[in-house]
Amino acid sequence: MLLFSIMKGNICPICGSKNIKQWYPANLDPKKLRFTYEFTQETGNTFCVVRCLNCTHVFCSPIPKNIYKNYKDVIDKEYLRHAQSRILSAKAVLRILSKLKSTGRLLDVGCATGDFLIVAKELGYTIEGLELSRWSSEIAKKKGIIVCKKSLKLLAKQFSKKYDVITLWGVIEHLENPKEEMRYLNHLLKPGGLLVLWTGDVDGIISKILGRRWWYWQGQHIQYFTHKSLNCLAKLSGFKHIATKRYIFATTYDQLNNSLKRFWFGKYIMMILKFGFIIKPIWYLSLPGEMLWIARKIRRIN
Numbered sequence: 001m002l003l004f005s006i007m008k009g010n011i012c013p014i015c016g017s018k019n020i021k022q023w024y025p026a027n028l029d030p031k032k033l034r035f036t037y038e039f040t041q042e043t044g045n046t047f048c049v050v051r052c053l054n055c056t057h058v059f060c061s062p063i064p065k066n067i068y069k070n071y072k073d074v075i076d077k078e079y080l081r082h083a084q085s086r087i088l089s090a091k092a093v094l095r096i097l098s099k100l101k102s103t104g105r106l107l108d109v110g111c112a113t114g115d116f117l118i119v120a121k122e123l124g125y126t127i128e129g130l131e132l133s134r135w136s137s138e139i140a141k142k143k144g145i146i147v148c149k150k151s152l153k154l155l156a157k158q159f160s161k162k163y164d165v166i167t168l169w170g171v172i173e174h175l176e177n178p179k180e181e182m183r184y185l186n187h188l189l190k191p192g193g194l195l196v197l198w199t200g201d202v203d204g205i206i207s208k209i210l211g212r213r214w215w216y217w218q219g220q221h222i223q224y225f226t227h228k229s230l231n232c233l234a235k236l237s238g239f240k241h242i243a244t245k246r247y248i249f250a251t252t253y254d255q256l257n258n259s260l261k262r263f264w265f266g267k268y269i270m271m272i273l274k275f276g277f278i279i280k281p282i283w284y285l286s287l288p289g290e291m292l293w294i295a296r297k298i299r300r301i302n
């Protein structure tokens with residue numbers, strides 16, 4: 001149900017408009033906020049979310065502060081179980097990315113255990129990762145990856161125009177201040193460098209069909225982009241949007257089963273799909289609204 005009460009005192013973190021309306025009221029107990037891939041039916045509970053009527057961006061209000069500090073202590077054994085899916089997804093995504101830029105220095109922000117970076121390295125990119133979780137970054141380092149445990153802000157203080165490509169997979173929805181982080185990304189990219197990210201489109205057809213059950217509604221997500229609000233953010237941050245494709249998500253039975261645990265009907269869907277996975281163990285899903293969004297740095301911003 002959509003509640004259209006005017007929210008006073010709110011400012012859109014993307015366009016700065018004060019024309020904000022409530023979208024969903026809070027149904028999350030902050031003490032039950034989770035940071036792992038082990039999904040339950042409570043995973044879909046969120047803080048109060050609102051929508052900017054100017055740029056269409058949807059975001060938590062008030063913006064929960066310092067959530068990112070929790071990522072430092074995240075240990076996620078469930079995440080490790082799905083490395084095969086991530087590696088196959090990385091191969092599919094890099095086939096698209098390599099057509100635009102096939103070599104160069106690549107930074108993956110929120111690199112977790114480094115599965116994407118290992119595939120990028122095999123294809124010839126010079127790789128680096130940024131990861132706040134001590135546990136994940138140690139695993140990535142053991143694979144021989146250079147991992148920075150600092151924030152983007154600190155990395156941007158140290159370097160400028162260093163990278164040809166920066167990727168963010170399922171990261172931008174977690175950011176408290178995406179506009180500020182885009183400034184750091186702009187600073188870190190070389191002129192003409194590529195920014196490539198994956199996030200859901202809150203105005204996409206699947207979000208509209210599933211409503212409150214859409215899988216991007218999660219307590220740990222602060223920002224919910226639309227194609228329009230993402231392009232607005234790009235324009236304000238010195239980027240030119242060049243393409244939006246569908247993210248290619250490789251999934252196994254285990255991975256999909258875990259993802260569907262947040263829905264009461266998930267086990268029934270998996271009972272039907274089980275036989276399909278016996279015949280074909282890996283499925284490639286390319287769903288509408290799963291944005292593989294690509295932009296190019298066209299000007300420097302301060």
Ligand SMILES: [Zn+2]
Pocket residue numbers: 012013014015016017052053054055056057
């Ligand atoms: Zn806005």
